[in-house]
Amino acid sequence: MTDNKHPEPVEPSHGFGLDYAPAPESTSIVSIDDDYGLFIGGEFVEPIDGGYFPTISPSTEQHLANVASASAADVDRAVSAARRAHTDVWGSMPGKERAKYMFRIARQLQERAREFAVLETLDGGKPIKESRDIDIPLAAAHFFYYAGWADKLDYAYPGRRHDSRGVVGQIIPWNFPMMMASWKLAPALAAGNTVVLKPAETTPLTALLLGELMQDVGLPPGVVNIVTGAGETGAALVEHRDVDKLAFTGSTAVGKQIQRTALARNVPVTLELGGKAAHIVFEDAAIDQAVEGVINGIYFNQGHVCCAGSRLLVQESIADSFVDRLKRRLSTVRVGDPLDKNTDVGAINSSQQLAKISELVEVGVREGAELFQPDCSLPDRGFFYRPTILSNVEQTHRVAREEVFGPVLSVLTFRTPEEAVAKANNTPYGLSAGIWTEKGSKILWMADRLDAGVIWANTFNQFDPTSPFGGYKESGFGREGGLHGLAPYLSLSPMKGRS
Amino acid sequence: MAERLDVQKTYKLFIGGAFPRSESGRTTVVSSVEGEFVANVAKASRKDLRDAVRAARSAQSGWAGRTAYNRGQILYRVAEVMEGRRSQFAAELRTCGVEQRAARREVEQAIDLWVWYAGWCDKFQHIVGTVNPVAGPFFNFTVPEPTGVVGVVAPDQPALLGLVSRLAPVLVGGNTAVVIPSETSPLPAISLSEVIATSDVPGGVVNMLTGTRNELLPWMLGHSDVNAVDLTGASDDLDPAVLDEAATNVKRVVRGSVGDESPQSITDFCEMKTVWHPIGR
Structure with missing residues (x-):
């Protein structure tokens, strides 16, 4: 579905300038003992x-x-x-x-x-x-x-x-x-x-x-x-x-x-x-900012984030176009050497974690989710995983219920704010949640009803020493x-x- | 003229605003210190506890959704209604063996405590809520919210004051409660339920289960729809296997004390919610 308020962005053509020369950070500043x-x-x-x-x-x-x-x-x-x-x-x-x-x-x-x-x-x-x-x-x-x-x-x-x-x-x-x-x-x-x-x-x-x-x-x-x-x-x-x-x-x-x-x-x-945060995007959101927020919300730190926005709840009226935008944006995310200053997504922390992520994504696909991974090259050595979007996810799917703790976004949809709240709270977790809408009263209405210790509205994954952090429920x-x-x-x- | 025969009271449970008998049909006898029969008190079962939790859950969002001003007025109303029944509460405490003056004092302290906590309903947020000076262009604030359904294990003694001191702060924060009152002196708890039922406290906000504490406790601790438990009235050496149950849904477990009234007693049963929003044009 297309909507007129948010014109489609220009398709990046070949050689758009997204290839960066390697910019490795020197490790000479560190001396590691045996x-x-x-x-x-x-x-x-x-x-x-x-x-x-x-x-x-x-x-x-x-x-x-x-x-x-x-x-x-x-x-x-x-x-x-x-x-x-x-x-x-x-x-x-x-x-x-x-x-x-x-x-x-x-x-x-x-x-x-x-x-x-x-x-x-x-x-x-x-x-x-x-x-x-x-x-x-x-x-x-x-x-x-x-x-x-x-x-x-x-x-x-x-x-x-x-x-x-x-x-x-x-x-x-x-x-x-x-x-x-x-x-x-x-x-x-x-x-x-x-x-x-x-x-x-x-x-x-x-x-x-x-x-x-x-x-x-x-x-x-x-x-x-x-x-x-x-x-x-x-x-x-x-x-x-x-x-x-x-x-x-x-x-x-x-x-x-x-x-x-x-x-x-x-x-x-x-x-x-742990957490299984709902990241809720309404049709009246600032869409370009919401795309950035959702990408940051789940791929920041390879998704090894307890408060990661791992469940995207997007309003049905904009779901198709929003997911298209996410896929396009994800295709420009740079995965690879974490010491490279241009790298957006680095290495998975351990082989065990990599195995767990792979297994859960496989289960997601088996349960009916649609898989999207950008066609990026991964380093030959080390533990890497392609940032992943799973769409058509249902609340009963394991990827919607369990913490993946990796770069994997599950996409679900909703029609009304009430439904968004019900789906967002339908989890034993309650650490964080995100809301994207340009309507202030709706933000406060949602923030009041979401069972989560940290609510990011029109932003995500912000941290500060003066700002309390912690969860509800489990x-x-x-x-x-x-x-x-x-x-x-x-x-x-x-x-x-x-x- | 023949002497008038007393009308005896049936002491029942308090669940969802109603006064049912235990579904188990069980009762226990309460006797006076002189050993005379006073009443058959309902002995709540696991099923009663689950009914009570369901009633508390149903009532929770409505209670939390009322304005703080309204909650304050309702809890103040509890004090008002209790005030008119002081002699009844004192008599029940005397039945349990509390000496006359001490009984009167306990009733008065309990009423005054309701007044004290009623006033906190629209003030504790000032004390524990914050606006946080984050290092960036964001408006960021933290507010207390109710934890949800709270299981309260009130101490045996003081039967009335102990109950009020643990129950009131739970209600101030917008939680609903399933209470296991004093096992040895349950009568004031039932009379307090009658006060609550006639003070505009919505049905299900407070549920009172008289009976055997150690029988009910494992079900309360293991119930996944109970968010927090106050074990002030439970013994310190509870069976670890029973306590373990609390971790099944990461319950907040509080061991408070009677006589330590503070905003902290309220926030023990609150979750802190922090909201961020960018500042921009």
Whole structure:
């Protein structure tokens, strides 16, 4: 169906100028060690049982380094170091002093931003454009923001007494390694806690570089401890009896296990889990902007984004033409070497994730979805997947219900705003949602009814340290960012009798 | 003239605005501290709990959709209606063994607490909502929204004040509730249901299930249409297998305390929603 309000764009002719010369970012700024120990008590130490695992670059499958695998005994060492640091130093340090340490962290992160960005892209496979312009700047901004809270906690929750919780155990995923580390560490440290952080198995290097940075800023030993490893390391941290608070970002399945352990131990926990966001486009949207928003919403970071707009709900009257536009736009997306400054979609984080994405897309096609992938060439080595649009998807299809966590957009349609809300909310998840319409009252009407913690209207995938982020329903609970992100790291109690 | 015979009250469940008996046909006897028969109280079953959750779910969007001003007036009305029945509540507490002056004080505190929370309905959003100064051309704000259907396990003691202190903040936020009240002193909970039923609180917003806490708790924790549970009245050493059930739909699990009234008691049962919109011409 054509509609007159939105004229068809000119077809790009051959040699339209979309071919770019390679623009690789130099890796000379990064020096990677052969082996990395665990960061415990302010020092890099060997794991007690001597186990190491390799970390590779997903874009080349090249070996980068060997990283220590923390056993339960190592986790215990880290928790003890964190406990001592909380008791002896950090828990009683005036907020003004804590703040200054955190400002130092923020500043040094800014100073070494390019180094962190390159390492992030090497170890995780995301485009340098994103690690350089989004991940690392936001990580630094997060420390800067929460640094300023450290000496202002009295004003955060008026009428409530606030105490740090003590030792915090934090587990982060591989999709935004540094950003997630900062989202976890910054509010915890501002509130006066000490931390044992476990980075993801496939992306440990920037967290370890952050450990070096913590040494450089002179952070007291034990305030931040970093234990690398796989699921068993995380389980040891979650089950450790001297951990006072847990925070986890990752899959809903693992989140539920962590919640069970936390409930049994009566330890407070915050969970930032999966999502299956509806990205809703009305016929009265600014169509060109909506196309960009939908593309960004699902292909940003290869779709390894818990809040990715993975379910497009487009109004039936414009569905055909809108999907055509998406396909045309997708054909100009550049997939390939993440270190190339022109790359839009980089490498899939691991071979396991690649297999999972491929399997779910196959299931989608088997269940009746129509497949579109641009005819782009992919690098010979490394883990890559063509950005994909699945149209004619129905609500019962697995690709409409399960989190793919990859560059795969499922397209569904609706007729009325009521139907859009019903379909959008028809999921156990509730992390984010997007709305595109030029009608303000409709935005607010929709925003009120969508079960999601973050609503992007006429934009998508925006993040900021001052803006709370987190889910409804099975997307978890607790918020990260803003004033709301502090509360989970404080024990709040009555001050005096109320008047 | 012969002495007048008392008209005894039948204490039933409160589900969807009605007062049904338990579908199971079961009751438990409530006796006075002197051991005299007082009443047969309905003993709710799993089926009753599921009916109550359905009623609470049906009522939730309507309750949340009312204006905050209207919710405040309705909860204030609860206090008004309770005020007129102070002696009845005090007598029920005395039946449960609370000494006369303490009973009167507990009733008054419970009424005053309704007034306190009623006033929060259109104010807690100021305290916990924010406009966020993001570093970009966006208008960005965060507002609290109700979590949905909340299971409330009220403490045994104080039977009335404990119930009100855990129920009121749930309602302020726009949630609906399925309540397991005091097991040892259930009478004030049923009378409170009668107050609620006559205070313009829509049917299904509050549902009261008297009975055995440990029998109902696993079904409440395992019910996928219950979004949050308040375990203030549950024992600290609950069977881990029962607690596990809460994770099946990532329930928000709250362990509060009686006497810690604050906006935080309201936001414990709220979700924070953040909305972004670009600023431009």
